[in-house]
Amino acid sequence: MKSKMSNFLNKIIILTILIIPNIVNADFFEDITDKIVDNPKRLSYGISVADINQNGKYEFIVTGFGYPNLALSYDNGILINIANQNIFSDESRKTIGVAACDVDRDGYEEIYFLNTDTYSGIKKYSDRLIDLEGNKFLDMFEIEKNKEDLNLTAGRSVACVDRKGNGEYGFYVSNYGGPTRFYEIEDKKIKDKSVSLNLDKVTGGRAVVSGHILTDRSDIFAANERGPNFLLKNDNGIFEDVAFDYRVDDVIQNGRGTALSDILYRGRLDIISGNWQGYHRAYVLKDNQFKDIGNSKFDKPSRIRTIISADFDNDGYDEVFMNNIAEPNKLFRIKENGAFEEIILETGLEPVGFGTGAAVADIDDDGILELLISRGESKEQPLTLYKAKVDKQSKYLRIKPINKFGAPARGATVTLITNQRKHSKTIDAGSGYLCQMEPVAHYGIRKNEKNFKVEVKWTDGTKNLIKIISLNQTVTVKQK
């Protein structure tokens, strides 16, 4: 009897050991790709999230490389392309990078499409800067007075930078094999200001983010290939590269995707930088230097492209999604003290997916982020769409800062302050690889969390503190 009992318990032990990892790693994502209407195989690259038709809802803007640029809008449970004007869809050009922000201070976010028809150096077709007049899209670069400074260098990513903190955005264009460009409107003309701003360096530009990294103004981190990264400190609107001093130059790694993330939940933005087949970095600022605190699972070299930091499952802890090309994707949860815990993916793994870009947005307005992945490069593939399987009891809070011109305050920092954390998020100005996320700070709520306040730090460094009375809502905060 005793021996039977012992056998039985031994079996239970073995079974438990086998089962525990599967319980811990229950499938994280749900595949909702079927919500995309008309989703053919194509070569897609960067994705941005912006309101292209001023209807108050965000669209996923998906670039096409010899395929049309799309604007996927959510309506009646489906995602459908609403971009049908040639200047926007622009099938003849090869678009890879995209970012949107309000360059002309009219409250509408102009869309920068970075076209690239060559790997490096001089290219044939310039970029487009799409504005909306009435119901018609137009390319601001096609207006005669704006043709002086066209970008005719191959490039990759674009990010919006409010360098003066006055809501007058410019575009940092991360070029490859030619000088970096910085486009801004000056005297009613689009001008490349890169030389006067100390930004005109030649490198293998890959990824770029902008936000409150070092100062109370918009700083820039640019992850580069075949050369050091740039950490561009904003000094009254002019930039100084301090990457070496802050130890993020990472000179013999090849940067690819980057994001800002509050890795230690301490109320400041640090840097995540994915290196192509190199060590992925989780840079945390300490004593005026960034220290890489990624563990061996996190930093393991991979064929990385986009990298996203967001709370997909509304548990109050951010995840880091690593989109790899022709290699399985990875997902990590950032626990307290910067501990990266790998979440084993089944859905969303895409081992043979040629991931080129990805972005998050709560596109269906249900309080849970959707993850759209674009694919392509060496093989035409359809888009994929995922959503985390979220505990039905979970709660969320979304903060949408709008600047004084009525535009999303990209580059502003939102900090959620509760009894458990001080958690900063950037209003995405451009991140990942070639991409840009929705301009909303999305927070899942932790268990037993209370006393909710939100601080918005605007691009000029001024702050607003807001008391949150109820959860499960999107709070729009307007700059005065």
Add this chain to the structure above:
Amino acid sequence: MKKILSKFILIFFVIFQFESLAEEKNYYKELIADWSRIFPDQNRNAAGPKFFKYIIDKEITYKDFTEFNKLYCAVSGSLIDPNSEPDFIYAKESNTGEKICGDYYKCCIPCSCDIMKYSEVEKMKHKFLDGLEEFYVFTIRNPCNKEDFPDRVNKNYFCDGEKINNNQVYSLNGRVVIGLLHEGRSCKKEEIDFVKSHQVTGRFCELRNNTPLENLKSGMGDIFIKLAR
């Protein structure tokens, strides 16, 4: 019953502990992160001495010291992939002329020939975090007074005028230390025979070491040879 439950708890505990204890120091990652500190002008030609100086100046254990020294090539200055296999070689000890055998981690095979021919080893003592250790290091003559100092090597890395620049590289008995001979010891006869008969350290090196410098077409060794000869 109690015993079984204890077993169960123990297994459970051990599994989760292993997970958290698995994190090991990544020496290669650290060298990569600090690369621009070691080579501010990004020129690492023949700059094994810069790596050695960077490593010896760290507050580390002897194990850390040996692990770091497996990751660069003392001849070329290249990084070496982790888990690379060393060549078993010998080199002459400066003081005694005795052959000292040991393991040399190289970026490519010609470097094993060059280090055997153009460097000498010296015994060195150093106090690490875990105590005093004695080991053999590869050294070359002070190159700073050479008229034909190779163009492709950053002279400021090595020299302060005609003197060795001790802020940049480590010197021992007036010679520049370029790397560590791992597991160094006096050679036994059979070890010398092994090196001489090995297809790389024997046959290939004999050919390479008898080839005039102007005809050498492999490895970064020609730069090193100009520096060390």
